[in-house]
Amino acid sequence: DVKVTQSSRYLVKRTGEKxxxxxxxxxxxENMFWYRQDPGLGLRLIYFSYDVKMKEKGDIPEGYxxxxxxxxxxxxxxxxxxxxxxxxxxxxxxxxxYRGLExxxxxxxxxxxxx
Amino acid sequence: xxxxxxxxxxxxxxxxxxxxxYCNSSSVFSSLQWYRQEPGEGPxxxxxxxxxxxxxxxxxxxxxxxxxxxxxxxxxxxxxxxxTGLYLCAGGDQGAQKLVFGQGTRxxxxx
Numbered sequence: 001d002v003k004v005t006q007s008s009r010y011l012v013k014r015t016g017e018k019x020x021x022x023x024x025x026x027x028x029x030e031n032m033f034w035y036r037q038d039p040g041l042g043l044r045l046i047y048f049s050y051d052v053k054m055k056e057k058g059d060i061p062e063g064y065x066x067x068x069x070x071x072x073x074x075x076x077x078x079x080x081x082x083x084x085x086x087x088x089x090x091x092x093x094x095x096x097x098y099r100g101l102e103x104x105x106x107x108x109x110x111x112x113x114x115x
Numbered sequence: 116x117x118x119x120x121x122x123x124x125x126x127x128x129x130x131x132x133x134x135x136x137y138c139n140s141s142s143v144f145s146s147l148q149w150y151r152q153e154p155g156e157g158p159x160x161x162x163x164x165x166x167x168x169x170x171x172x173x174x175x176x177x178x179x180x181x182x183x184x185x186x187x188x189x190x191x192x193x194x195x196x197x198x199t200g201l202y203l204c205a206g207g208d209q210g211a212q213k214l215v216f217g218q219g220t221r222x223x224x225x226x
Contacts, residue, residue, distance in 0.1 A: 031212050033213065035216075040124065040218055041218055042218035042219050043158075043203065043205075043216040044216075045213055048212065048213055050212055058213065090158075092157070094212075097207065097212060098209065098210065101146050101163060101165065103148075103163075104158075104205075104214060105157075106157025106159070107157050108155065108156055108157055109155075109156075109157055
């Protein structure tokens, strides 16, 4: 059974703190993605990675960075958390796709509250 | 920039009724996926459509890809409380590794 796990389901941080969100997949997928989900805005792509140490900016990368040192692990970093980064964060993985045909497998999400 | 607009954003109906959710764009997509997300979980793929005019059925759910591959619809027959959730459409483009997601339709089926 395919699995994407995220390090925390709920997280409460203070403004200015450095925050690490970790994601691990056990499917040997090349692609990994970080999204944030806000009501009425759907899923917005923050960053994605198509290989170890490779990354590309998504639609809303400002205030975030990522790290992929191993194929199975993709980390999202909030260098200095702000209240407008309070959101649900979803990690996903997929095989390399040529027409958008590959399934994205999602983790359960991390609900982050920044006070 | 490719965008997908879903309508309606919210839908609350009684068990047994039929409903249709729409996913529209001004851009052409190579493929269109539909996901369902239940509370506390990540989205899960329901179906992928790739050919203009394609229709796929999944029990009481019928998915259609528009002839011009710019739009899609999801029709549910005789809705049940278990159909409750957030439905997301996502467009794929040839050569691109990422998907473009619509903003979602939150569906509530009341017993």
